[in-house]
Amino acid sequence: MGKQLEDRKVVLRHLTLRDYNDLKVAMEQAYIGSRMSYWTEESIAQLLEIFPEGQLCVEMNGTVVAGALSLILDYDKYGDEHTYKEVTGDYSFSTHDSDGDVLYGIDVFVHPEYRGLRLARRLYDARKELCENLNLRAIIAGGRIPGFGKYVQELSPKEYIEKVRVNELYDPILSFQLVNSFHVRKILNDYLEGDVQSKEYATLIEWNNIYYQEKDKLINRKKSVVRLGLVQWQMRPTPSLEALKEQIEFFVDAVAGYNSDFVLFPELFNAPLLAKYNDLVEAKAMRELATYSEPLLAYFKELAVSYNVNIITGSYPVLEDEKLYNESHLCRRDGSFEVYRKIHITPSEVTAWGISGGEKLGVFDTDCGKIGIVICYDVEFPELGRLYADRGVQVLFVPFLTDTQNGYHRVKRCAQARAIENECYVAIAGCVGNLPKVSNMDIQYAQSAVFTPADFAFPENAIKAQATPNTEMTLIVDVDLDLLRELNTKGSVRNLRDRRKDLYNLQLKKS
Numbered sequence: 309m310g311k312q313l314e315d316r317k318v319v320l321r322h323l324t325l326r327d328y329n330d331l332k333v334a335m336e337q338a339y340i341g342s343r344m345s346y347w348t349e350e351s352i353a354q355l356l357e358i359f360p361e362g363q364l365c366v367e368m369n370g371t372v373v374a375g376a377l378s379l380i381l382d383y384d385k386y387g388d389e390h391t392y393k394e395v396t397g398d399y400s401f402s403t404h405d406s407d408g409d410v411l412y413g414i415d416v417f418v419h420p421e422y423r424g425l426r427l428a429r430r431l432y433d434a435r436k437e438l439c440e441n442l443n444l445r446a447i448i449a450g451g452r453i454p455g456f457g458k459y460v461q462e463l464s465p466k467e468y469i470e471k472v473r474v475n476e477l478y479d480p481i482l483s484f485q486l487v488n489s490f491h492v493r494k495i496l497n498d499y500l501e502g503d504v505q506s507k508e509y510a511t512l513i514e515w516n517n518i519y520y521q522e523k524d525k526l527i528n529r530k531k532s533v534v535r536l537g538l539v540q541w542q543m544r545p546t547p548s549l550e551a552l553k554e555q556i557e558f559f560v561d562a563v564a565g566y567n568s569d570f571v572l573f574p575e576l577f578n579a580p581l582l583a584k585y586n587d588l589v590e591a592k593a594m595r596e597l598a599t600y601s602e603p604l605l606a607y608f609k610e611l612a613v614s615y616n617v618n619i620i621t622g623s624y625p626v627l628e629d630e631k632l633y634n635e636s637h638l639c640r641r642d643g644s645f646e647v648y649r650k651i652h653i654t655p656s657e658v659t660a661w662g663i664s665g666g667e668k669l670g671v672f673d674t675d676c677g678k679i680g681i682v683i684c685y686d687v688e689f690p691e692l693g694r695l696y697a698d699r700g701v702q703v704l705f706v707p708f709l710t711d712t713q714n715g716y717h718r719v720k721r722c723a724q725a726r727a728i729e730n731e732c733y734v735a736i737a738g739c740v741g742n743l744p745k746v747s748n749m750d751i752q753y754a755q756s757a758v759f760t761p762a763d764f765a766f767p768e769n770a771i772k773a774q775a776t777p778n779t780e781m782t783l784i785v786d787v788d789l790d791l792l793r794e795l796n797t798k799g800s801v802r803n804l805r806d807r808r809k810d811l812y813n814l815q816l817k818k819s
Contacts, residue, residue, distance in 0.1 A: 320430050323363040323375060324620045325353055330372035331365065336485045337649060338417035345502075347377070347415070351399065355379075358404050361442075362411065364434050366418075366427045375420040376431040380439075382408040383448065387699060388493060389805055390514055392450055392500045394698065398816065401700045402671060411439045413449030432488050436515060445520040450496055451513045454505035455479035464497050465509045482511055493745030495737050498809060532790045534676045534703065537571045537617075537737050542755045542780035543741040543749070546580035549600055553607055559782060564615040566784050569676045570736045573622030574708040574754070575634070575684050578604065579739075582746045590747055594661040598627040605637055605645070612639040618674055622707040622737070623650065623683050629662045636681050636707060638672050646672045650683035651692065667818055671699045675787055683709035687736075688722045690729065694814055697730035697804060702789050706736040709752060716753050727759040729803050732796050733787045734759045735773070752777060758785040764797050765791045 323331070328349045335346035347355075355377060356680040362378040365431050379396070384397055395412060411436065415499050418427050439447050456468050457476065464470070469492060471477040476558040482492075490513040499510035535749025546552050556573075563571045581600060586686075596768035602626035612619045619639040625634040626649075634650035634657065647665025658661040670681035686692055687706045695703060701801045706723055710716040721734060727734040730770045762765040773785045794803060 317369050318425075318427075318430075319367040320434055320523045321365060322360060323352070323356065323365040323372075323377075325356055327365060327367075327372045328352055330575070331375055334375065334419040337419050340536040341418075342434060346626055350399075354401055357403060359406075361438065364431055364438075366430060367370050368422060368427075369763050370773055371630070373422045374427040374431060374737045375415070376413065376435060377415040378411050378435065378447075378665055379404040380406060380408040380444065381412045381448075383410040383412075383446075384793055385792075388441070389496075390450075391496070391498060391809070392510075393596075395489075397699050398695075400699065405673075411435065411442070411444045411447045413447060413493050418719045428484060429488065439515075440519050440796075443517075444519060445517055445522075447490075447517075448493075448514040449513055451482050451485055451490075452500065452503055452510055453479050454481060454503075456509060457505045458509055460507055465507075466710055468509060469495065471629045474495070478796060485511075485513050486615055488515075501667050531569065531676050533786050533788050534570070534692055534731075535566065536703070536758060536783075536785045536787060537567045537568035538564065538735055538737040538758070538775065538777045538783040538785070539563065539571065539573050539577075539622075539782050540737060540779065540783065541574045541577045541622075541739045542756060543577075543580060543739050543743045543752055545583065545745070549581065549603065552581060556607065557611060560611045560615050560617065560619065563782055563784065564617045568784060569734075570618045570620065570674075570679075570705070571705075572620045572705050572735055573707060574737045574739045575623045575636075575668045575757075576625075577622045577709075577739055578706075579622050579709075579746060579749045580743055582749060583743070586745065586747055591662045593747065594625050594663075595627055595632060598625040598632060600624065601635065603628045607638075608639045608642065612641050612645075613643050616641050616678070620681060620707065625661070625663070629797070632662055633666060634663050634665075634683055636670070636683055638670075638674070638679070638681060640674060642675070646670075647679040647718055648683070650684045650686060653687055654685045669695060669699070669816070671696055671701055675798060677702045680704045682706055684710070684719060686724060687734075688718060688727065690722075691814060693726040694732050695816055697732060698814075701730070702732055703787065704730075704732055704734045708738045708754070710738060711751055711753060713753055716755065720755070720757070721785060722759075725758045728762050728770060731761050731792055731799070731802075731804055733792075735785070740780060741792040756783050758783070758787065760787075761792070761795055761799075763801070767793065 309543040364376045365376040379563045396405040431480045472479045493512040496510040561755030583598045620636040623636040638646040653665045678700045681698040723734045739752040757774040758772040762770040
């Protein structure tokens with residue numbers, strides 16, 4: 309029956325970070341023999357920050373001895389063919405969506421000394437209550453089947469699950485789940501890396517909320533068709549920041565006038581302001597240009613709100629702690645903003661300007677889905693695009709600056725590859741024209757475009773639209789996010805799902 313206690317005071321409550329030491333002990337003991345590691349304090353802190361209501365625990369005489377962790381997912385983004393790593397966003401929990409429809413259980417554990425006291429049942433019942441109170445349609449989870457390892461030579465996973473269902477065999481997790489009104493939707497292969505007891509198989513289990521009421525959102529509903537506005541920016545002599553602002557507002561006004569959801573500006577579009585620093589060496593001139601970054605960001609934030617459009621600000625140099633970065637911002641139309649620093653720096657950016665590389669991914673939630681930002685050279689590194697795809701990016705924005713057709717075609721071809729291999733849309737926007745009086749900024753070549761995956765639902769050449777080469781203009785393009793979801797599950801090829809994760813893996817070293 310587990311540990312016998314004379315005075316049992318059992319408290320079911322929400323988890324707090326103060327509980328972590330007790331929680332860690334419970335996890336370590338619960339996972340013995342499975343080769344799975346426990347959640348770090350940083351991970352628990354992140355869960356509590358994004359979804360505190362979903363993290364539950366049982367306290368026994370003042371000590372936390374059991375826990376249940378969960379996220380809310382927009383389940384259509386993942387479907388029934390997924391892995392634990394995918395639904396947790398590579399364990400970053402970036403998949404949590406407060407507007408989602410499913411409570412996804414990512415962990416339940418009980419300290420072995422307290423098993424037999426039906427603490428897991430309390431946690432499951434609390435999850436059901438939470439699901440009902442949040443008006444979510446179901447609880448879904450990938451359930452381990454730790455008893456299967458003993459029968460792997462005799463039974464297939466399907467046969468094992470059926471014998472457990474009819475009580476011919478007992479599984480410590482699946483038997484409990486079936487008794488608690490969960491049903492098995494399907495069997496998942498290679499679900500949880502390191503689960504040797506289950507041979508990395510899992511049951512996709514579901515409990516349906518019979519009280520769920522689907523609510524129509526009358527306003528602010530997430531769109532399936534998103535309108536992108538790309539600015540192909542003409543480099544021209546610009547005497548002042550105010551003159552540059554006039555050009556910026558002209559394009560924001562024009563693109564927003566078509567009810568666009570996003571505006572994308574090119575990389576280093578503010579380079580004309582370098583003209584007044586031609587007497588300085590290039591590295592110092594670029595640092596002078598960085599003094600304009602703060603007022604530019606403030607202006608973009610103002611425009612995003614006043615024109616009701618999300619703006620990807622291209623990029624401009626930013627100086628911080630004596631380091632120069634090539635930085636882009638997402639300015640949302642609700643007034644909030646995000647920062648992305650170019651990760652991969654070209655040799656000329658290093659030698660001429662002394663630019664340093666950033667260290668954080670540019671994956672962001674918006675009112676039109678999850679987007680990513682990479683800057684020019686970044687798109688030439690497939691690993692970065694795949695990390696973004698694993699975090700659910702649907703539209704990848706690429707501000708770029710290229711001087712020759714060779715450079716442009718590197719960016720273009722790589723952007724097309726990222727769209728195909730990561731099953732997403734990729735929008736690129738660049739500068740055109742020339743700056744005869746600006747050192748190291750002589751001439752630019754660009755053809756802005758939106759690229760798509762290559763399948764029947766998309767253009768046969770996988771190009772949704774292209775601007776006229778080397779001409780100042782805007783490009784307005786509608787992209788359908790529902791087509792991406794359909795491609796992911798029903799495409800003639802499924803690049804994301806068909807990866808051989810048994811042979812290779814991609815891991816982010818710094819979060």
